[in-house]
Amino acid sequence: xxxxxxxxEEGRARMVDVxxxxxxxxxxxxxxxxxxxxxxxxxxxxxxxKKGDVLGxxxxxxxxxxxxxxxxxxxxxxxxxxxxxxxxxxxxxGEDHQLEITVSVKTKGSTGVEMEALTAASVTALTIYDMCKxxxxxxxxxxxxLLEKTGGVSSPDYxxxxxx
Amino acid sequence: xxxxxxxxEEGRARMVDVxxxxxxxxxxxxxxxxxxxxxxxxxxxxxxxKKGDVLGxxxxxxxxxxxxxxxxxxxxxxxxxxxxxxxxxxxxxGEDHQLEITVSVKTKGSTGVEMEALTAASVTALTIYDMCKxxxxxxxxxxxxLLEKTGGVSSPDYxxxxxx
Amino acid sequence: xxxxxxxxEEGRARMVDVxxxxxxxxxxxxxxxxxxxxxxxxxxxxxxxKKGDVLGxxxxxxxxxxxxxxxxxxxxxxxxxxxxxxxxxxxxxGEDHQLEITVSVKTKGSTGVEMEALTAASVTALTIYDMCKxxxxxxxxxxxxLLEKTGGVSSPDYxxxxxx
Amino acid sequence: xxxxxxxxEEGRARMVDVxxxxxxxxxxxxxxxxxxxxxxxxxxxxxxxKKGDVLGxxxxxxxxxxxxxxxxxxxxxxxxxxxxxxxxxxxxxGEDHQLEITVSVKTKGSTGVEMEALTAASVTALTIYDMCKxxxxxxxxxxxxLLEKTGGVSSPDYxxxxxx
Amino acid sequence: xxxxxxxxEEGRARMVDVxxxxxxxxxxxxxxxxxxxxxxxxxxxxxxxKKGDVLGxxxxxxxxxxxxxxxxxxxxxxxxxxxxxxxxxxxxxGEDHQLEITVSVKTKGSTGVEMEALTAASVTALTIYDMCKxxxxxxxxxxxxLLEKTGGVSSPDYxxxxxx
Amino acid sequence: xxxxxxxxEEGRARMVDVxxxxxxxxxxxxxxxxxxxxxxxxxxxxxxxKKGDVLGxxxxxxxxxxxxxxxxxxxxxxxxxxxxxxxxxxxxxGEDHQLEITVSVKTKGSTGVEMEALTAASVTALTIYDMCKxxxxxxxxxxxxLLEKTGGVSSPDYxxxxxx
Numbered sequence: 001x002x003x004x005x006x007x008x009e010e011g012r013a014r015m016v017d018v019x020x021x022x023x024x025x026x027x028x029x030x031x032x033x034x035x036x037x038x039x040x041x042x043x044x045x046x047x048x049x050k051k052g053d054v055l056g057x058x059x060x061x062x063x064x065x066x067x068x069x070x071x072x073x074x075x076x077x078x079x080x081x082x083x084x085x086x087x088x089x090x091x092x093x094g095e096d097h098q099l100e101i102t103v104s105v106k107t108k109g110s111t112g113v114e115m116e117a118l119t120a121a122s123v124t125a126l127t128i129y130d131m132c133k134x135x136x137x138x139x140x141x142x143x144x145x146l147l148e149k150t151g152g153v154s155s156p157d158y159x160x161x162x163x164x
Numbered sequence: 165x166x167x168x169x170x171x172x173e174e175g176r177a178r179m180v181d182v183x184x185x186x187x188x189x190x191x192x193x194x195x196x197x198x199x200x201x202x203x204x205x206x207x208x209x210x211x212x213x214k215k216g217d218v219l220g221x222x223x224x225x226x227x228x229x230x231x232x233x234x235x236x237x238x239x240x241x242x243x244x245x246x247x248x249x250x251x252x253x254x255x256x257x258g259e260d261h262q263l264e265i266t267v268s269v270k271t272k273g274s275t276g277v278e279m280e281a282l283t284a285a286s287v288t289a290l291t292i293y294d295m296c297k298x299x300x301x302x303x304x305x306x307x308x309x310l311l312e313k314t315g316g317v318s319s320p321d322y323x324x325x326x327x328x
Numbered sequence: 329x330x331x332x333x334x335x336x337e338e339g340r341a342r343m344v345d346v347x348x349x350x351x352x353x354x355x356x357x358x359x360x361x362x363x364x365x366x367x368x369x370x371x372x373x374x375x376x377x378k379k380g381d382v383l384g385x386x387x388x389x390x391x392x393x394x395x396x397x398x399x400x401x402x403x404x405x406x407x408x409x410x411x412x413x414x415x416x417x418x419x420x421x422g423e424d425h426q427l428e429i430t431v432s433v434k435t436k437g438s439t440g441v442e443m444e445a446l447t448a449a450s451v452t453a454l455t456i457y458d459m460c461k462x463x464x465x466x467x468x469x470x471x472x473x474l475l476e477k478t479g480g481v482s483s484p485d486y487x488x489x490x491x492x
Numbered sequence: 493x494x495x496x497x498x499x500x501e502e503g504r505a506r507m508v509d510v511x512x513x514x515x516x517x518x519x520x521x522x523x524x525x526x527x528x529x530x531x532x533x534x535x536x537x538x539x540x541x542k543k544g545d546v547l548g549x550x551x552x553x554x555x556x557x558x559x560x561x562x563x564x565x566x567x568x569x570x571x572x573x574x575x576x577x578x579x580x581x582x583x584x585x586g587e588d589h590q591l592e593i594t595v596s597v598k599t600k601g602s603t604g605v606e607m608e609a610l611t612a613a614s615v616t617a618l619t620i621y622d623m624c625k626x627x628x629x630x631x632x633x634x635x636x637x638l639l640e641k642t643g644g645v646s647s648p649d650y651x652x653x654x655x656x
Numbered sequence: 657x658x659x660x661x662x663x664x665e666e667g668r669a670r671m672v673d674v675x676x677x678x679x680x681x682x683x684x685x686x687x688x689x690x691x692x693x694x695x696x697x698x699x700x701x702x703x704x705x706k707k708g709d710v711l712g713x714x715x716x717x718x719x720x721x722x723x724x725x726x727x728x729x730x731x732x733x734x735x736x737x738x739x740x741x742x743x744x745x746x747x748x749x750g751e752d753h754q755l756e757i758t759v760s761v762k763t764k765g766s767t768g769v770e771m772e773a774l775t776a777a778s779v780t781a782l783t784i785y786d787m788c789k790x791x792x793x794x795x796x797x798x799x800x801x802l803l804e805k806t807g808g809v810s811s812p813d814y815x816x817x818x819x820x
Numbered sequence: 821x822x823x824x825x826x827x828x829e830e831g832r833a834r835m836v837d838v839x840x841x842x843x844x845x846x847x848x849x850x851x852x853x854x855x856x857x858x859x860x861x862x863x864x865x866x867x868x869x870k871k872g873d874v875l876g877x878x879x880x881x882x883x884x885x886x887x888x889x890x891x892x893x894x895x896x897x898x899x900x901x902x903x904x905x906x907x908x909x910x911x912x913x914g915e916d917h918q919l920e921i922t923v924s925v926k927t928k929g930s931t932g933v934e935m936e937a938l939t940a941a942s943v944t945a946l947t948i949y950d951m952c953k954x955x956x957x958x959x960x961x962x963x964x965x966l967l968e969k970t971g972g973v974s975s976p977d978y979x980x981x982x983x984x
Contacts, residue, residue, distance in 0.1 A: 346739065717893060782942060
């Protein structure tokens with residue numbers, strides 16, 4: 001596909017050729033969060049939300065979103081995901097509560113799965129916002145970031161330093 | 165990814181890690197049915213439905229549904245389907261007629277294709293219901309079940325005993 | 329669109345013209361079920377399935393499927409759903425257990441929502457099958473049928489007689 | 493559909509009934525951001541990214557994501573969007589550069605469009621991450637939040653106070 | 657939404673605001689074609705294609721594509737289609753045969769359905785190509801064009817002059 | 821799967837079994853075009869279209885469509901695309917201007933990517949039509965055709981002779 005390049009000299013969009021990259025096991029871990037007030041926190045913890053079990057629904061949404069990342073992010077390659085896991089941890093944030101969302105994705109393919117992990121983390125947070133917005137619209141999502149990535153062949157592994 | 169498990173100790177949803185499973189040829193066969201009255205039966209057989217060739221449209225719907233099973237069933241792994249085939253057989257059922265729907269799916273991948281076959285069988289039956297419901301809303305779909313499955317590495321082949 | 333008809337004299341598929349039908353409030357209720365053995369029953373009830381909370385995930389799957397019915401059933405009109413609710417009830421079935429799945433759908437539109445209710449009920453059952461199939465592949469889905477429908481303008485309301 | 497409630501007494505998921513809400517003109521504005529280092533900033537501004545015009549592609553991704561919000565967020569009602577607009581503004585952030593992403597969405601429908609605006613803002617940022625991650629994986633997305641919302645009938649308009 | 661404009665002064669993409677346009681009945685008719693050689697023609701007419709009834713499958717594909725036009729064409733508004741009809745007519749074309757594909761779409765909405773008709777016509781032709789390409793890869797699709805459009809409020813009706 | 825055939829003796833649709841075909845590197849190049857009048861040409865070239873950068877948006881649309889070809893073309897196998905590139909070239913066409921659209925697609929899989937290239941080329945042209953139709957509805961798309969294909973195992977490479 002070395003002739004591919006000159007076709008697109010206008011500098012516009014392309015899904016870059018990865019056919020030379022071998023299939024390897026790759027993982028990525030992304031982190032997002034949502035900061036909520038006391039009322040939302042209590043509703044989630046007591047499972048009193050009238051739309052359902054907030055964290056349970058959000059987890060399903062995140063997993064399904066990871067699988068369609070290729071259809072949401074235009075230049076992202078379709079890749080067969082082998083495992084997705086989403087976990088939660090509450091932290092205090094002044095008078096509010098911050099829910100940390102950690103997403104791990106695993107594949108055996110020719111590109112990394114950073115986007116799948118980041119997309120799943122974002123959609124998990126968005127789903128929590130959706131289910132709780134009748135109580136408070138002031139919830140804040142993120143920051144959202146890549147924590148770690150392993151298994152690429154051309155680019156080295158990545159690990160973010162997070163201070164607690 | 166051996167740390168995957170403890171992330172999700174809350175007992176909520178996960179798409180389990182199958183990255184250790186090798187790609188093998190796998191098949192699954194599912195069976196569903198729809199029971200219709202005389203009027204519907206005649207309309208289908210005489211190709212007099214105003215929405216089109218009922219069984220032809222249903223077959224296309226079933227095949228397309230098999231391909232998007234991963235987007236319909238939340239914890240289902242995406243898997244590259246290699247072949248899908250749907251066949252029909254009429255049986256008498258008292259004063260009614262029962263259309264048996266058999267779906268065979270084949271892949272070369274790391275998980276089985278039971279869900280693809282079962283989803284295709286269900287959608288084939290639902291499409292027939294949709295096209296004929298102006299005549300009779302009393303049609304009954306199913307039972308829907310797995311007939312047979314081959315090719316897994318950890319779980320044995322499966323074959324249901326059906327008495328005619 | 330009275331000229332529409334002659335275009336398609338070959339008897340092939342069409343999505344019939346409903347532009348003359350007014351938007352009215354419409355509801356539909358569909359019933360499906362899944363029959364499972366003791367092991368699966370216990371796993372669901374004790375929330376011990378390693379893929380997650382079985383009924384919770386299945387409910388999310390059913391709701392999301394209802395919303396994309398128009399993309400799954402070829403001749404089905406797209407219609408803005410206003411409410412979806414899915415409930416469960418266990419019944420004994422000899423040595424097995426049968427989980428009844430009831431789906432209610434509501435819209436304000438120009439066609440009925442029978443297909444949305446039936447599709448959601450089927451996908452809810454399929455998701456339960458998917459999450460429990462590692463324990464037993466013999467589970468049986470359905471029969472799946474329409475229980476009731478209200479609000480059409482040309483066709484009368486419908487109510488199925490079910491004997492318990 | 494007043495019987496809807498008792499069906500779902502298990503406290504699981506539901507898409508709540510909004511059939512009583514009238515169609516009104518509604519708007520929502522959401523804000524997200526992505527913080528990038530000097531190299532990424534220069535590549536975007538000089539249009540030197542090998543995958544294409546970063547902000548142009550991200551805008552298309554955000555608009556398309558807004559339209560499928562109902563398919564990404566499980567309990568979100570499908571709603572016919574009437575207008576979507578996405579704008580960018582660069583701000584300095586220490587040694588880095590922060591790109592502010594503002595998304596405005598408009599509809600005429602029975603529910604608000606907060607989720608559509610928030611989803612579009614998130615996907616716009618995710619797309620920028622995807623296109624630039626070969627240069628730096630340390631980019632940070634968000635915080636993502638609702639800026640303003642108008643046009644509901646039961647809930648009042650909302651406006652967030654942002655200090656510059 | 658008069659403030660919408662200045663947000664996007666960079667000249668990038670937007671889905672333009674149509675919230676002021678009333679819902680009216682609108683129709684569009686599009687024309688495409690596929691030119692095939694004798695072998696393909698015979699296979700279609702004698703229903704000997706091993707993938708199925710070529711024109712029947714193509715019609716289903718076209719109808720389903722019309723419904724997801726908003727998800728394929730980035731700046732296209734989602735709109736509730738009320739009727740879709742696809743018809744075929746064979747014409748001789750030298751030694752080859754040309755199949756004319758005519759698609760009529762109807763809606764009651766705030767934008768026209770030209771794109772839905774043109775997309776359906778294109779996908780119908782592409783599906784025929786797919787099913788017959790094992791016989792001949794030289795088939796030519798199109799030209800594809802709008803034949804007629806009615807029902808807009810700001811733009812006049814349109815009718816193309818076609819010489820036979 | 822040799823028993824597959826007799827299941828479907830009715831001559832209806834099937835997705836043919838390709839599980840015996842090895843994964844090889846495959847490419848396809850497709851050509852489409854859109855012919856526009858002076859006003860549309862000027863608007864595109866001067867980037868004065870109020871919906872955005874016409875060719876940039878169209879390129880994104882084409883790439884995203886290539887990735888979902890399996891969901892648009894019923895009997896098409898899902899296949900992991902490895903690279904997509906779309907380029908443009910203007911030609912004079914009497915008083916009008918013709919924009920040539922060339923799409924190259926690459927995969928490593930068991931079926932060819934002709935349909936992905938042809939679908940992307942069609943959607944690129946359709947998107948340009950959509951963005952410019954407010955100026956002129958008389959634009960003509962295509963002819964659309966396969967230019968070249970390499971890498972199959974059972975069928976030979978293909979190259980169309982085009983006279984300039």
